Amino acid sequence: MSLRKKIVLYVLLFVGCVALVGTVALYNYRYKLCWQCSTQDYYERGKEFVCSDKEELRQTGLDFLLLAADRQQSAAQILLGECYMGDLPEGYSSFDATTFGCLNGQLPRDPTAAARFFNQAYATLRQQEPADNRLPLNFGLLVEKGMIASDNPQQDAHTLYLQAAEQGNYTAMRSLGLEYYKKSDYVAAKKWLSLVAETGKETEPALLLGDCFYYGKGGVLSYDKAIHWYRVALKTQRILWASAGEDERLAAEDVPMARIDMAMRQLQKNCMRVPMTLHYRIxxxxxxYIVHTEDRPEGPIGVVEKTDEGITARINNKVTLARSIPTRSKSFQSMNDGMEWMLDAYARSRFGRSAKLNFILKH
Incomplete structure (x- = not known):
């Protein structure tokens, strides 16, 4: 090959290398600057860059996230709110724990900035159906914490917890079940506690359900159902403590086993009793429905009435109720359900909660 051809070849190779390096550099530069990027692109690249080892890229990533948040990207607003807040409420679940971990140490604690970003996201998302059941739970926790503005924080937080629970969020279902139980709204408590207990993640919900049926909380006394839920608690306890030592396992089973024995004894006593018959008429x-019983000739024990607002059962104010009956009035889905509750409440108050009764309609 002649010298001239060699020179031309070397020049072409040099130009090609320069072009290649320039193209790569331009691509990287363009990628970092995010030319013609959408809001979602800024958010995605921002998350990528803030976890970089290079300080320059981390700052670029933060700038991208701030830009996405300014463009009303809710996920960016929530992420920045979490990082500015720093210490998240107990039960709060970050949607992007990895990015939160990268960015959390880079931002100063700024509750005002955190509240601003959270409120912006809440204003956008509150009218939408949440795609993730953690979202209403997180918003509820932030409302309670005062990070999201509300005229009625307690009610708004409860509404958000209910929304999360209805979508199957475990934490929300558990929180509602315990809340209703503490407020003695045992009917609502049973609904959520049963869903939580069936997951087998902890024993307390099943034990509380067993107690509801054992003591007749919520209007239903049933030793059979109490035993069922105590056994669910025992099964859960055995699974949770399967890897522990024998002594620890046996100690952990003490509580549900004791409850099962207690309910079994009551069930056996109940089976030995001669059932009483209570005649009633309508x-x-x-x-x-105006409900009368033959042992109370002075007047009806109560009324079950259907109106435009629903079905309500009301026990006569002159009937003395047992302390375990928390209310004289309850709403029901059907007239018969209301009547059964009224008869059961009256019988428990009149004859004791352990009495075995047969209700017979007298025409």
Missing amino acids: SGNATR
């Missing part, structure tokens, strides 16, 4: 019409 006057009124199809939308208003």
